[in-house]
Amino acid sequence: MPAYQSIFAGAVQDCAHNKCGRVSTETFPERFVREFKLHPKKVATLASWNRIACAVESKAKTTFVNAGDEPLFDGPMDSEQRNNNMLQGDKQWESEHYRKAGRLDEHTYRHAITYLHRHRPNFMFISFVDADFYGHQQDYPGYTEALHRYDRWLEELIETLNTMGEYGRKTTVIMTTDPTAKLRSLKTVRFRIGSFVVSSRIRKPAMAQTATTASPTMNEESNQSARSP
Numbered sequence: 001m002p003a004y005q006s007i008f009a010g011a012v013q014d015c016a017h018n019k020c021g022r023v024s025t026e027t028f029p030e031r032f033v034r035e036f037k038l039h040p041k042k043v044a045t046l047a048s049w050n051r052i053a054c055a056v057e058s059k060a061k062t063t064f065v066n067a068g069d070e071p072l073f074d075g076p077m078d079s080e081q082r083n084n085n086m087l088q089g090d091k092q093w094e095s096e097h098y099r100k101a102g103r104l105d106e107h108t109y110r111h112a113i114t115y116l117h118r119h120r121p122n123f124m125f126i127s128f129v130d131a132d133f134y135g136h137q138q139d140y141p142g143y144t145e146a147l148h149r150y151d152r153w154l155e156e157l158i159e160t161l162n163t164m165g166e167y168g169r170k171t172t173v174i175m176t177t178d179p180t181a182k183l184r185s186l187k188t189v190r191f192r193i194g195s196f197v198v199s200s201r202i203r204k205p206a207m208a209q210t211a212t213t214a215s216p217t218m219n220e221e222s223n224q225s226a227r228s229p
Helices: 003-011 027-035 050-056 079-090 096-103 106-117 130-136 140-162 165-169 208-213
Strands: 042-048 065-066 123-127 171-176 192-200
Touching: 003 027, 003 050, 027 042, 027 123, 042 050, 042 106, 050 065, 079 106, 079 208, 106 140, 130 140, 140 165, 140 171, 165 171
Parallel strands: 042 065, 042 123
Antiparallel strands: 123 192, 171 192
């Protein structure tokens, strides 16, 4: 949490642990909305870990955020969204501790791809947590499986953007990692994947009415299986 808050605020924050409150400084997703006069749904965060919600916004609902085990509601529901929410409810972490902290990455990824098609956001942050949770449990097979899923999802994300015309061509994908999860069985520290960011070029609109025609986006990352803790 301390690192996430500092990254999104653009400066070191007064947060020393994962239970600190909401970031107190305007974050760069919030700045996108304010400076480019974007609709909140054009700047989105979809995250597996529930605490990410306190890192990406200093004021709730300035942007669109769906984090943790919350179902996703982003407007009129269609059959795909209802199915995504149903699958999320049916398949969760077996451990109550991890179930309360977040959802399986496969649900976050599924929600993110649906959201990408529906809203074509200017910025999307997709944050995964499976590899982290497996690392803390010293589950090396689960950890490596999560990394393989991230590789596969990254390829699928690029393929999806390639079918989205000019929007896809103007989109940049950034993959970041979180270097913390210790796997004692390997007697070393391994990097765990943290997120994909997909960002289309943002041009400051001449008029507020044209703001939604700007084309930014940022994106995403990973998953888990029901064999969990």
